[in-house]
Amino acid sequence: MAYTEITYDVAEKIATITLHRPEKMNAFTGTMAAELIDAFDRANKDDGVGAIIVTGAGKAFCAGADLSQGAKTFDYDARTDRQEKAGAVAADGKIDWSNPAVRDGGGLVTLKIYESLKPVIGAINGAAVGIGVTMQLPMDIRIASENARFGFVFARRGIVPEACSSYFLPRIVGISTATEWCFTGRVFGAQEAKDRGLVTHLVKPEELIATARALAREIVDNTAPVSVALTRQMLWRMLGADHPMEAHKIDSRGVFARGRQEDAKEGVMSFLEKRQPVYPNKVSTDMPDYFPWWDERTYS
Numbered sequence: 001m002a003y004t005e006i007t008y009d010v011a012e013k014i015a016t017i018t019l020h021r022p023e024k025m026n027a028f029t030g031t032m033a034a035e036l037i038d039a040f041d042r043a044n045k046d047d048g049v050g051a052i053i054v055t056g057a058g059k060a061f062c063a064g065a066d067l068s069q070g071a072k073t074f075d076y077d078a079r080t081d082r083q084e085k086a087g088a089v090a091a092d093g094k095i096d097w098s099n100p101a102v103r104d105g106g107g108l109v110t111l112k113i114y115e116s117l118k119p120v121i122g123a124i125n126g127a128a129v130g131i132g133v134t135m136q137l138p139m140d141i142r143i144a145s146e147n148a149r150f151g152f153v154f155a156r157r158g159i160v161p162e163a164c165s166s167y168f169l170p171r172i173v174g175i176s177t178a179t180e181w182c183f184t185g186r187v188f189g190a191q192e193a194k195d196r197g198l199v200t201h202l203v204k205p206e207e208l209i210a211t212a213r214a215l216a217r218e219i220v221d222n223t224a225p226v227s228v229a230l231t232r233q234m235l236w237r238m239l240g241a242d243h244p245m246e247a248h249k250i251d252s253r254g255v256f257a258r259g260r261q262e263d264a265k266e267g268v269m270s271f272l273e274k275r276q277p278v279y280p281n282k283v284s285t286d287m288p289d290y291f292p293w294w295d296e297r298t299y300s
Contacts, residue, residue: 005032007057008039013050013220014213015043015118022058027066028131033105038137039114047282048221050228052116052134053212053220054139055123061148064130106131106163114138114164114236117229117283119219123147123212124199129187133198134161137168140232141215144190144199145208171239224263224279226286230254237294250293257288 006016017039026032035247043049045293056062059146070270088101113120113135122139136142152169154161161169161182170178177196181188194202203211219228234254238247259262270277 001034001038003035003039004264005029006035006039007063008042010046010085013048014053014104014216015046015049015051016053016055017043019056019062020055022056022060023064024214025060025063025127026056026132027063028106028135030067030105036109037112040116044115044117045284047225047284049118050225051216052120053122053123053209053216054136055212056125056128058126059147059264060132061124062130062132062135062155063127064132070095070187083268087168104162106134109135110138110165116230118225119214119216119228121230122188123208124150125205125208129153129158131163134163134165134168137163137165137172138236141201142199143201143203143208143212143215144193145188146202147206148190148193148199148203148209149187150190150193151185152181153185153187155183156185163208172211204247222277224277224281225283226261226263226279226281227258229283229287230258233292253288253290253293254270257290261286261288 003020005019005021007016007020009016018034019038020034021027021029026144040052086094088099090096109131119141120139122136122142124136124142124144125210126145126147127149128136129149130153133150133152152161152165169182173196190199190202193199201211234247234250237248241247245259261281262277266277266279
């Protein structure tokens with residue numbers, strides 16, 4: 001896919017995905033959603049990518065949904081530029097809630113990020129409201145510029161939180177902070193985001209990308225990609241487990257399976273020999289045969 005609203009660059013095993021509509025503060029569109037999904041698929045399949053950084057071009061990260069359609073912005077059935085969203089409403093006015101046309105585009109993006117086999121670092125360079133903040137939630141680590149601002153503004157636009165944020169946000173910041181931010185819809189600064197756990201690092205604007213790349217480098221230079229891919233899915237999917245036995249089952253499979261692979265041998269020997277590891281196993285070909293261990297999830 002040729003990208004028009006994002007850029008995609010790989011250097012030193014780090015893929016950088018940049019939201020690239022700086023003249024519109026990187027406002028989110030259907031095109032941007034499709035391009036982000038393609039970019040994450042691309043990175044997932046590339047053994048030359050060990051980590052992903054997501055950032056924005058210009059002064060904003062993402063100012064939310066593109067509101068250029070005015071009152072019709074969220075009324076997809078009334079719009080002529082979103083034909084892929086047509087068909088959910090029958091002639092008699094009844095809505096087919098299982099029709100894929102109902103699906104939220106931001107949710108498709110966040111589900112794709114959630115499924116990533118590569119660690120994802122958000123480098124939040126400026127304004128991040130609406131989908132601009134909810135798309136960050138399934139990213140593993142969020143680093144913010146001191147200039148960044150955040151807002152779960154949905155109630156102020158007459159809609160509700162999207163992009164699976166009702167799942168992710170309370171798990172990240174707790175239910176009380178999630179309800180406060182979503183009920184008020186207020187925009188808040190980077191320090192509050194840091195204090196309440198939405199972001200993990202707060203840095204000067206000029207240090208943002210360097211900080212994100214240094215963290216990505218620590219991952220790609222020192223860890224086994226298959227181990228990171230498994231660990232990422234283990235941690236995220238155990239958020240919904242109802243008993244630690246569920247984690248024990250998957251932990252046990254992982255340790256048993258990885259212990260038989262060459263990466264485990266290399267991990268031990270490189271430590272004993274006091275040298276940098278060179279892990280031979282690849283995410284594209286060497287995931288253990290119990291993966292994926294969860295039930296298939298479909299929209300219906």
